[in-house]
Amino acid sequence: MGDVRLAGMTEEQYKPWRAEAEEHYAESSVKSGRSAPDAARDAAETYARLLPDEFATPGHHFWYAYDGDRRVGFLWIKVTHETAFVYNVAVEPELRRRGYGRAIMLAAERWCHENGLTRIGLHVFAYNTGARALYEQLGFAETGRNMAKNLQP
Template sequence: MTGVRLEPMTEDQYKPWRAEAEAHYAQSVAASGQSAQDAARNAADTYAQLLPDESATPDHHFWYAYDGDRRVGFLWVKVTHDTAFVYNVAVEPDVRRQGYGRAIMPAAERWCHDNALTRIGLHVFAHNTGARALYEQLGFTETGRNMAKDL
């Protein structure tokens, strides 16, 4: 595989994506130590704050990634000054471990370059060792670390 192309999400595509993305985020938060109920509330609050105008929220960009006609994943970034911050990227479950995650990130970098952005950042949950390894292989370096202790 040489790459994927990014196509902006339509409003009809955004709505179901948003619900699924928020639910997945809640699962990741729960896997990091919050109760499922608290994680769901946290996810709802986070998405409401980040996207007050949903897909029309300024500086946020949403794409589906395609390999030919097949949708293989999605990408959400927010642009601030010269930096794109990846809020969410994922590969469709039925095509995972086939190199699409590795292909989506360079597509994001090409978009950043085309839009005169000079940095791309992201957050990855500590428990997501596969994603962490991929990002390190793609040249991302750790810039901070959150820590917690259950009491």
Template structure:
């Protein structure tokens, strides 16, 4: 099985990560039917609300995941009252479908255990079927469902 090491991001690493992560989030929102402009605006608003102090926002943790010296992905977690919420996890495009998503999630679980956290939550877009399948294989269960109707 593939294993990864989580290394905390530095503030300098955070800045380009933030721009890329926000752009990717906007693409995911646009895939739900919003215009690219509206999706970009919503993504910028969402990230500004979630991270008002950017890298220094309390209770938010940012890591890059490594296999040896090779960076294979990243993880963003917020901790609140004994619960970790995964806001973003991704695998670098060139190493997808090689078990790194699972390895990053298992590293997140280890970090949670090491920090006496008792629950992990996350949100996944319905169109991200690969991620949904992985999370279900790892024992995540659906706790809520958002629905929408275009008019």
């Protein structure tokens, strides 16, 4: 694996990515204890709120990540002032556990440096121990913690 490069998504590429990303977000919510219907509804509402103008929502940037000519994953960040927030980063399923997640995050850091950004943040689901370990290895520090308890009717 060489350096991963980020290539901006086109609006045409964004549409199928959006549907897949929203579905994956809902699946992650289910793994975190939400019911499937609630998770799907929440994912749709969250994406609609975050991206009211879809691909053209100001401050949002979408890339596919490539190793040579092979697409290995994607990255979505929002820039506010001097801060980038990673809303979604993923590696193609068949390529996971090969260092591409790290490479995509390092490419994100390079982009941030090139664009004068001084901070990068993200959210990671608690169940995703592999991603949490990667982010800690990359120097990310926990800045808060959400907790939940399911109540029986």
